[in-house]
Amino acid sequence: MKVQSNNFIPAAQIAIHDVDLQTAVSFGTNSGFTKRQAAMFAQGEAHGQALRQQAAAIKRHALNHLPDLLEQAEANMQANGIQVLWAIDGDEANQHVLDIARRHNVRSVVKSKSMVTEETGLNHALEAADIAVLETDLGEYIIQIGDETPSHIVAPIVHKTKESIRDLLVAKANMPPTDDPGEMTQFARQLLRERFLAADMGVSGGNFIVAETGSIGLVSNEGNARLTTSLPRVHVALVGIEKIVPTVVDYALLTQVLPRSATGQAMTVYTSLINGPRQPGETDGPEHVYVILVDNGRSHIYTTAYAEALACIRCGACLNGCPVYQVTGGHAYGWVYPGPIGAVITPLLTGLENASPLPYASSLCGMCKEVCPVDIDIPRMLLDLRHDLVEMGQGGTVWHVGMRAWAWGNSAPGRFVFGGKVAARAANWLKPKSLPGPLGGWTKYRNTPKFAPKSFRQLWQEREQERKGEGVKG
Ligand code: SF4
Structure with missing residues (x-):
């Protein structure tokens, strides 16, 4: 999938004015967020937080021992x-599948649904080799016939209304x-069932790989x-190398927090552990099972201060809780992973220079960390990525000049006091409706505030003098 993350700001502006998208994403994210809160804390706040702590510990332990566990x-x-x-x-992952x-x-x-295959562009590779490929997750199927890309990690069509889905199914699948x-x-189920029965190969992702049992x-x-x-005679699972967990007990714990965080369920309807191909005497199951362990930039992240991002279990809770994602939807982020975790891993997997607006696509409110079932410190990583951008010289001229001026003005008490007075008087005298140049983005949707006639520092000094005066009198 082509990276278009540097286009985030214009894409977000279009999304903000798309009424259908606003309706659909607002409903989807609010519903997901509310259900998550209810499910995670159904047995009390302490129980929910304990689950999160255990899940976070399992994933940290797994990452710390990743080479051995692999x-x-x-x-x-x-x-x-x-x-x-x-x-x-x-490319190598796709080539393995083609071979x-x-x-x-x-x-x-x-x-079945797989974010890793979105990364690799597997569908295009299969189609280019003249192999028919059909997405069977209902949301992914709608995405495929609409020639779109998913806009959410868990709910790929969260940006679509019921009416737009109806129109697509009528136009592209001949639905009455x-x-x-x-x-x-x-209708979709019937159509998909026939294709399941005819397929030669099934391709899945993998939420986890259990190291002690060798299970998907x-x-x-x-x-x-x-x-x-x-059903098909060959099964191929493409799984990111960070998806390893040590034991079945760990898997059992993680399958409690993942559905609670993703869809607000105590447990998903189907929770499977696949242990290999059909064995002699068994009547069903594939004859051949392959697992492709995909790196695609993960081992590089593993060596950096951002390794914590690899703990992500792709639940989507941070997307639902993010005030930026809630208004932009997922496509504005310009690659496979949207929302707060996308703003971290897209620059890391595709290059910071290819996704430079994303670390700024956050108000740093901290909700992403608060809802994350494995307690990933996304705000800290977003700040670190901003720091990296400045180090790369990508902060922009206005930013650099502005920060230098700010540093100069604040590095001496006299300059600080004088600068504050001048700025406040000038602003109150000029009463600008909007700020000039690039600063205008701030006042486009806000009133310019009126400066208080006296600064906090002045008020404090006056109060101290009054207090001392009263003390002398007393
Ligand atoms: S960062 Fe946390 S909340 Fe966001 S998708 Fe990953 S596991 Fe879920």
């Missing part, structure tokens, strides 16, 4: 009959017109992931 996971998957491949980047497809004479593929979401779902952990609500991984 080796353990590979050995145990191979012992289970899973063929393990490694991909340094998206597997050729080896098994695959002509049609069904896919209906406004009933249940009938729309039934998958959570979903629609059942499509289970059909994708069990």
